[in-house]
Amino acid sequence: MIEIANENHVIMVDDNDGDVFLVEQCFLDSKLDNPWKSFQNGGDFLRYLEDVRRGSAPMPALVLLDLNMPGLDGLDVLERTRRNPEFAELPVFCMLTSSWDPRDKARAEALGASGFVTKSDNPRDYVAFFDSLQ
Amino acid sequence: MTASAEVLLVACPSAYARALPPDAHAVEIPDWREPPERVAEPELVIVGPLEPKPTHAAQQLASRHPGCGLLLVTEPGRVPEISAQLALTPFVPLGTRVVAEPQVEEAVREVLLRARLQRSHARLTDRARDALDAPTPADGGRGGPVSGREPRADVGSDALLELHHSYKTRELLFSSVFESSQDAIYSATMQGTITSWNRAAERLYGYSAGEAIGCHIGLLLPEEQRDAQNRLMASLAEGETTGTLEGIHRTRGGGHVEVSATVSLIRDGRGSPSGTCTIARDLGPRLREARAKTAMLDGALDAIVAMDHRGNVVEYNQAAEEIFGFSAQEALGRSVADLIVPPELREAHRTALARYLETREASILGRRLELTAVRRGGERFPVEASIVRLAGTEPPLFTAFLRDTTELEKARRQLERTIEDLEHSNQDLEQFAYVASHDLQEPLRMVVSYMELFHREYGASLDERGEQFLRHAVDGSRRMKALVDDLLAYSRIESRGTPFEWCSSGRILEGVLHDLALLVEETGARITCAPDLPCIRADASQIEHVFQNLVTNAIKFRGERPPHISIGALRTNGAWEFVVEDDGIGFDESEAGRMFQMFQRLHERSRFEGSGIGLTFAKRIVERHGGRIWAESKPGEGTRFHFTIPVAAGDPPGGDDPEGSDDPEDGDDPEGGRS
Numbered sequence: 001m002i003e004i005a006n007e008n009h010v011i012m013v014d015d016n017d018g019d020v021f022l023v024e025q026c027f028l029d030s031k032l033d034n035p036w037k038s039f040q041n042g043g044d045f046l047r048y049l050e051d052v053r054r055g056s057a058p059m060p061a062l063v064l065l066d067l068n069m070p071g072l073d074g075l076d077v078l079e080r081t082r083r084n085p086e087f088a089e090l091p092v093f094c095m096l097t098s099s100w101d102p103r104d105k106a107r108a109e110a111l112g113a114s115g116f117v118t119k120s121d122n123p124r125d126y127v128a129f130f131d132s133l134q
Numbered sequence: 135m136t137a138s139a140e141v142l143l144v145a146c147p148s149a150y151a152r153a154l155p156p157d158a159h160a161v162e163i164p165d166w167r168e169p170p171e172r173v174a175e176p177e178l179v180i181v182g183p184l185e186p187k188p189t190h191a192a193q194q195l196a197s198r199h200p201g202c203g204l205l206l207v208t209e210p211g212r213v214p215e216i217s218a219q220l221a222l223t224p225f226v227p228l229g230t231r232v233v234a235e236p237q238v239e240e241a242v243r244e245v246l247l248r249a250r251l252q253r254s255h256a257r258l259t260d261r262a263r264d265a266l267d268a269p270t271p272a273d274g275g276r277g278g279p280v281s282g283r284e285p286r287a288d289v290g291s292d293a294l295l296e297l298h299h300s301y302k303t304r305e306l307l308f309s310s311v312f313e314s315s316q317d318a319i320y321s322a323t324m325q326g327t328i329t330s331w332n333r334a335a336e337r338l339y340g341y342s343a344g345e346a347i348g349c350h351i352g353l354l355l356p357e358e359q360r361d362a363q364n365r366l367m368a369s370l371a372e373g374e375t376t377g378t379l380e381g382i383h384r385t386r387g388g389g390h391v392e393v394s395a396t397v398s399l400i401r402d403g404r405g406s407p408s409g410t411c412t413i414a415r416d417l418g419p420r421l422r423e424a425r426a427k428t429a430m431l432d433g434a435l436d437a438i439v440a441m442d443h444r445g446n447v448v449e450y451n452q453a454a455e456e457i458f459g460f461s462a463q464e465a466l467g468r469s470v471a472d473l474i475v476p477p478e479l480r481e482a483h484r485t486a487l488a489r490y491l492e493t494r495e496a497s498i499l500g501r502r503l504e505l506t507a508v509r510r511g512g513e514r515f516p517v518e519a520s521i522v523r524l525a526g527t528e529p530p531l532f533t534a535f536l537r538d539t540t541e542l543e544k545a546r547r548q549l550e551r552t553i554e555d556l557e558h559s560n561q562d563l564e565q566f567a568y569v570a571s572h573d574l575q576e577p578l579r580m581v582v583s584y585m586e587l588f589h590r591e592y593g594a595s596l597d598e599r600g601e602q603f604l605r606h607a608v609d610g611s612r613r614m615k616a617l618v619d620d621l622l623a624y625s626r627i628e629s630r631g632t633p634f635e636w637c638s639s640g641r642i643l644e645g646v647l648h649d650l651a652l653l654v655e656e657t658g659a660r661i662t663c664a665p666d667l668p669c670i671r672a673d674a675s676q677i678e679h680v681f682q683n684l685v686t687n688a689i690k691f692r693g694e695r696p697p698h699i700s701i702g703a704l705r706t707n708g709a710w711e712f713v714v715e716d717d718g719i720g721f722d723e724s725e726a727g728r729m730f731q732m733f734q735r736l737h738e739r740s741r742f743e744g745s746g747i748g749l750t751f752a753k754r755i756v757e758r759h760g761g762r763i764w765a766e767s768k769p770g771e772g773t774r775f776h777f778t779i780p781v782a783a784g785d786p787p788g789g790d791d792p793e794g795s796d797d798p799e800d801g802d803d804p805e806g807g808r809s
Binding site: 029 | 575576578579580582583584586587590591615
């Protein structure tokens with residue numbers, strides 16, 4: 001059972017601002033009280049990770065990574081993240097749409113995904129997820 | 135002289151009877167066709183001038199009375215003519231004379247004498263012969279008792295005997311050939327008067343011998359033939375010995391017959407032509423056969439071309455004319471290679487033929503070939519052909535049957551293109567369904583999630599009406615989501631379907647019932663599964679969907695009482711047929727078609743949940759497996775759903791249970807280590 005790593009940011013990487021806002025609301029409703037951060041694309045997130053490496057930003061507590069993004073997609077981001085040994089243990093949960101392809105899931109696992117969250121239309125599911133990390 | 139001689143007078147005036155020698159006993163008959171009741175062997179037969187067909191009469195009488203003398207009496211002017219005819223008439227003995235009335239008496243004596251002489255000598259030699267063959271008497275055979283004469287001593291009687299013998303033999307030989315021949319044989323004088331006529335001629339032309347003999351040969355020839363006949367006669371006169379004419383002859387009553395007539399010249403003892411002998415063969419049967427064969431060849435749709443060992447065309451049917459554009463006249467005799475084989479293949483054709491003639495082997499004979507041929511003008515086109523060597527022909531003859539497959543090729547290519555197009559179209563549709571449903575999911579999810587969120591955050595401040603509005607909105611979007619999900623899954627049946635494997639339908643059903651346990655309990659449904667559900671080659675998870683859909687439907691569309699559902703399978707031709715039967719509300723079978731269409735519903739929405747895609751889903755899955763699905767029902771009397779899965783070749787591994795069992799009596803030791 002994965003637990004939240006520290007008290008730093010919970011980060012969501014997703015190009016869909018509707019999803020980001022929704023999950024943020026659910027996060028705020030949940031028992032976790034970490035700060036929240038979000039990035040609209042993989043490139044921005046990876047640049048943030050550079051800052052973390054240099055020490056100018058704190059190590060994130062949890063990353064929610066949408067797999068289905070234009071440009072640099074979730075799997076690319078995951079791969080590059082895991083290239084750095086520093087981020088080997090970083091909890092990265094890949095977000096799957098309800099029409100997920102088993103092949104994508106398999107690849108994500110192979111690249112080191114810590115777990116999966118299926119995008120739900122029921123906010124309760126997200127709240128329950130965050131609660132379970134405590 | 136012996137006892138009184140019998141003389142038969144045929145068609146003679148009564149005066150002749152008085153001209154006979156006193157010891158002659160005359161029997162008069164007006165017509166040889168009506169013989170008298172009893173005539174001992176006559177020594178002499180006289181055919182008188184009252185007989186219209188003297189030579190024919192002579193022939194008949196001679197054969198009736200072999201060994202008799204024969205005399206014909208006719209008008210003085212006709213003596214040479216009748217003599218000539220007689221010379222060509224069979225059976226008529228040597229020495230038969232034709233005379234005019236004044237010479238009757240004299241001729242009678244002469245002929246009688248000769249006849250008697252012949253007869254007595256014959257009797258003498260017979261007796262002499264018998265004596266030769268008989269056991270010798272006590273005196274050693276010298277001066278034997280019979281006649282006192284040594285049989286060999288008399289040269290004259292021997293010569294006569296020889297002559298008699300050889301004549302008889304020849305006569306027998308000739309008569310058997312003449313009468314038994316299947317071909318018509320008839321002879322005529324140089325002027326064309328028919329003098330003999332065999333049985334076959336009677337059959338061929340329809341005239342009896344009695345009718346034909348004495349008539350002119352022109353009777354048998356239509357106008358068109360006469361010139362040819364005359365030319366033939368002229369050439370015979372100039373020294374040719376025979377000639378053959380093929381043509382139409384006339385028969386009795388205006389009929390026609392196709393004959394091949396061989397005419398030969400007959401010469402008399404001095405070598406001058408005395409008449410002709412014609413052998414006529416009915417070509418009818420042979421021609422009919424040839425015509426039938428041509429009709430058969432010409433009726434064929436395929437070109438039939440026969441080739442001889444030199445490579446030339448010897449047969450060429452009508453279809454060949456149409457297909458290749460050369461008429462039979464143009465094609466016959468020409469080289470097959472030059473005519474219909476494309477230029478670059480001619481060498482190969484000739485080589486193959488040469489090799490066959492040497493080795494009697496050719497791989498192309500007797501099997502289906504796809505070749506290219508050329509027509510008149512050089513146009514190349516595809517043909518389907520088969521070439522055989524005609525059995526029994528030496529040197530060999532070959533027949534080729536050729537079919538112009540230009541249209542067939544076009545159709546085939548068209549079909550391939552259409553299939554390609556359809557495949558593309560199918561892919562496009564699948565892709566469309568996938569993309570549509572996939573891209574619809576996300577906005578839907580937004581709608582639903584935010585409405586939920588809204589409800590969470592602001593639900594408290596809504597009044598009852600507000601609550602209702604929200605609930606309907608959420609409900610609608612939920613249903614839409616279900617539809618889109620179903621559509622997506624439907625579009626993936628092929629593309630996300632896994633390859634077929636052996637699976638136990640019994641186990642799959644167990645799994646489904648396990649999943650539906652709650653529903654079963656709630657509704658009190660009683661479900662019976664047949665114990666012998668088969669192993670099938672299928673996509674297990676897809677079959678699971680089908681069972682789930684059908685069982686759920688059976689439970690859903692129940693009547694007032696708790697439903698009874700039974701599931702079984704039976705083997706039909708080449709497939710397993712599964713049946714899911716319930717005793718629920720049933721439906722009108724005439725609506726069955728709609729049932730499998732997407733999103734159609736047969737019952738009101740409010741009573742029964744579900745998006746309505748279930749059966750369409752099941753249908754597509756079953757069809758992916760190569761089976762069929764259908765339903766039988768009557769309103770109020772339950773429903774039977776059937777679906778088939780083809781039986782696969784081979785046996786499932788491990789007998790009836792391909793997934794193995796936990797039975798420790800199995801070969802493998804489940805604790806590890808093999809036994």
